[in-house]
Each structure stands twice: as C-alpha cells, then as structure tokens.
Amino acid sequence: MRKPRFTDWLFLALALVIGAAAVFVALRPTPGADHSAHRPVVTADLAPAAHSDGLSEAESGYRFERITTPAVRGPEVPVAFRILGPDGRPVTRFLDNQTKQMHFFAVRDDMNVFQHVHPALDGDTWHTSLALTDGGAYRMFAEFVPLDTKDPRHPVVLGVPFTVPGDTTFVPVPAPAGETVTATGYRVARVDATARISPLRAQLIRFALRGPDGALITAVDPHLGANGHLTGFHTMLLSATHLHPAQPLGARLVNGELTFHAVFSDRGEYRLFLEFSHGGRVHTAAITVAVN
Template sequence: MISSARLVTPRRAIAAAGAVATLALTLAACGFSNDSSNDSSSMPGMDHGSKPSTVSSSSASPSTGGMPGMDHEASGNGLSDSQDGYRLTSKDTTLPSGQQAGYRFTVTGPADKPVTDFAVDQTKRMHFYAIRSDLTGFQHVHPAMAADGTWTADLSALTPGSWRVFASFTPDTGRGKGKDLVLSRTLTVPGNAKQAPLPAPATSTQVDGYTVTVKGEPMPGMAHPLTVSIATDGRPVTDLEPYLDTYAHLTAFHEGDASFAHLHPTTKASDGNGGPDLSFHAELPTSGNWRLFLQFQTGGKLHTAALTLRVG
C-alpha cells in the first residue's frame, strides 16, 4: 500500500546512510516477460481503489527463478522469495484472466513454520502489491490472514501476461522481529499478452479530475526532497483525507530491472484534512525512468495517479 523517492514502498527502511527522514525506505523489485493491459480505468495509468491500473511501461527483465513463481537471485532487494530465513510460499503460479481472484500465500520463518505474528505498519499487518511485467495493472491491497498463517489477497481482474506479487511485512516475534521485509514471487495470467510502452517522463498527470504535479530532481543513490502538489480546476486541494496513517501513499517501479520503491509523506496524518502539498524524502538507488503511483483519498474515494519520473 511521485509505491518512489522514499519512492519506496515497499517500506520503512532499506535507507542508506545519510537518509534524513522519519520515513522508511524499502526497495523491492519485479521483473518478468513482456505483456500488455486493457482494463476499464478512466485514464491510462490510473487505479481506482484496488482495481488494476492501465498504466503502461516498457518490459522488465525476465525472471530467472528455477521454478514458476520463484526467484532466488537478487536476495534482499524484493526480487527474491526469501530473505534472512523468511520465505514467501504459494501454490498459486497462475491466476485466471479477466476476473477477480484470490492469491493465497504463506510466510514461513527461520524455523520453517508459518509466521502468524506481524507488527502493524501504516495501520496494516501486511501490504501486498501486484504489477505486470510492463508496469501496468498496479494493485495495492491488504490481505486477510487465517489462523494457520495463510493469507488471501483479493485481486481485481488481471490481464494476460507475467506478473510479480510483493508481500511487505514486519515480523513481530522471532529472529526477524522489527525488521522490514519485502518478498516476491511471479505468476502467469494465461492469454494473449501484448507489451505496452512506458509513458514518457512528465512532471504532472491527471486522475478523476485532479492534477498531480511532482517537483524535485532526485539523483540516483542520493537523498533528495520531493514535493507532490494536488489541485482540481486550478485550485489547490486541501481536503485530502487520512489514508494508511498519512495523506498519500507512493509506490514506484524502475524501468528495465523493475525494482520497486515506496515512499510516504514526512507529515503524519492528523484528524483533519491535508494538502495541497505533500513532502517526501526521496532516495532512488538507480538512474533511469521510474513509474510512480500516488494514492490519495477524498470524499471517501481512493484515487491513484501515475506518471513517469526521470532520475539522473
């Protein structure tokens, strides 16, 4: 749950030395084969609630896991299904096209047993993301866990192609207590998959009548301030509602290697409304194009704006 300057997501802290901020920066990544998207979002790159976005991007690097849905290289950056003794396991290697589906998974710990005790982060014990290999179809949902440690993430209709799903969490007991982890697996949605190009870099985009503008010039591997401003009909928006304990949620994916980053405003949400300017502490590790997804809420409705940011 512009998730990336703490364009990072996935979450509280893969931050490098010198990173200023009360935000946590976590890096993750997704890489798969090529494909395309075609959903009912009002504009390309927009995601309304948990529905997939029609945002497009260039292809990511293919997965190299030895088995479907498994990737054992790049451990520690979100591209792996395991880290520090924790593993993301699932029997789901495919999901149907064009219909809602539940992705079932379990997180096992160093003792190879399901983990059931997770710390609350941004009001949730688990943040779950899905992105297609061309960086379309972005979804951010919060799955439910059964007593045996099995999670079910309810995903909106997926388009054919290769997808990567990320589980972002913090164990509350055991060896990994208090450590932010991001693990991922790949899955396939059968059907005719077509690659969609990445939209060109831009400083602003529109969604649901709102104009979202990004100000700042992040440099790769360096902490840098980033400001997101939201307006409607030329007027600054000041009625942003608290969402996940803040006023906006930012997620980003890097073109080429599809690494994932996730950022939140430095200002914690209060009981009142926020806006129009949201400050972020950005630290993007690599140069190139990043596809950003900003989620914010007004009038009880969640909006998702997407644009491409050039770094370096």
C-alpha cells in the same frame, strides 16, 4: 663511490613493480565482503534496507511460499500464500505498517497494471484477490515488518513472478513527466519536476494536487494512517521502493503539496504510484521519474 649500474636500476624497478602489485592485492575488494563504508551515506532513518526490494522470494530469513498463484484472468482472481520465518514455520503476526500487517502489490512488467491490496489471514495463510483483466508477465510483492525488527521504517519486501496466459495489450511505459491525471480527473504535478533525483541519496518528492475543477487540494482524508501512500517500481528491474510520507497525518497541504521522503537504490526510470483519499474515495496517480 661507484655509479649505479644498469643491473642496479633493473633490480630497483623490479622491486617497485612487486611492491605495487602487493598493495593492489591488499586493497582489492574481496568477493562477498562488506563495502558499505565506500557507499554514499544517507541519513539512517531514510536509508534503504539491504535487498528489501522484492527482487527475491527470500530475504532476512523470511520466505514467500506460494499456495495459490494467479493463472487466469478475471475481476477477482484468488491469491494465497504463506510467509515462512527463519525457523521454517509460517509467520502470522507482524507489526502494523501504515495500519496494516501486510501490504500486497501486483504490477505487470509494462507498469500498466498496478494493484495494492491487503490480504486477510486465515489460519497460517494470507488470502486476497486481484483484478487481472489482461494477460502478461506480472510480479507480486508481499511487504511486512517483522515483530523483532530493529528498524520498523524499513519493511521486508518479498517478490515472485507469475504469468497470466492469453492475449496481452502491451502499453509502453510513459516517459518521465511533470504531471499526470488520475482516472477520476485529479491532476497531480511534481512541484520539483526539474530537480535531479540521485540514487542512494535522501531527498523529497513533492506533488501538488488539484481536483477535477482545477482547484488546489488543501486537505486530504486519512489513507492507511497517513496523508497518502507512495510506492515506486523500477521499470526494468521490477524492484519495489517504499516511500514515506513527510507530513504528519492531518496536516494542511500548503499550495496543495503532498510530500514524501525518498531514497532510490538504483539508477533508471521508476513508475511511482501515489494513492490519496479525497471526497470519500481513494485516487491513484501514476507518474514516471528518472533517477540518475
């Protein structure tokens, strides 16, 4: 039996290289392909709907059509828009989502301005107004649940930017913190402030509520058909994240805790806006959290 020659080893090495290259090409992700099988898995009822983050004016066949865009300052700046469906026609009926067909948000890019309103339908056009007392770059979001959706827990969120001209008092986004105070004197603390929040993972966000007198709040009034409403916005991307109440409506708040299901799509800092009703009025608490 002859010994392998140098050329034999050379051809063998060349064959191995070609084979490895073929395997690499076969396994390499194809642009535009669905790679969901390789993503972290979260429970189906909490998984974020694909692209439902308000970073686009069109998604899932629906499109945001501007009619009247805010362009001035004022206490009641009008806004009007249509939602066009897959057939290009205005859509005027959606499923109720926390008692409303349409939720509408506006945030400034420094997160110092937040508005949550509920437009009224007139014909085929949705109308509302915003209190815009300062200039700057803003983004507005329309959130709705289509009648034919297969997943009513995940609304469609469309977003478009707009600019209010004039001087702007820029306010840096507050760093992540464990506690904040509302303009009405309520203290809101994250119970699990030291817990790590990871992207694309179902988890709970827990808040402890105290009144202006320092006493724990044991019960809240219904607000939008729930104990509270929580929305998050990525401080760099300006993407929107809807968080679902974990407690049933009317449940007693043990240790003053109000709890929400959360799934964050991206790493980074989020500004959370918690709305709850107590003492006959709605209070809004803003707090920054880090997702990493």
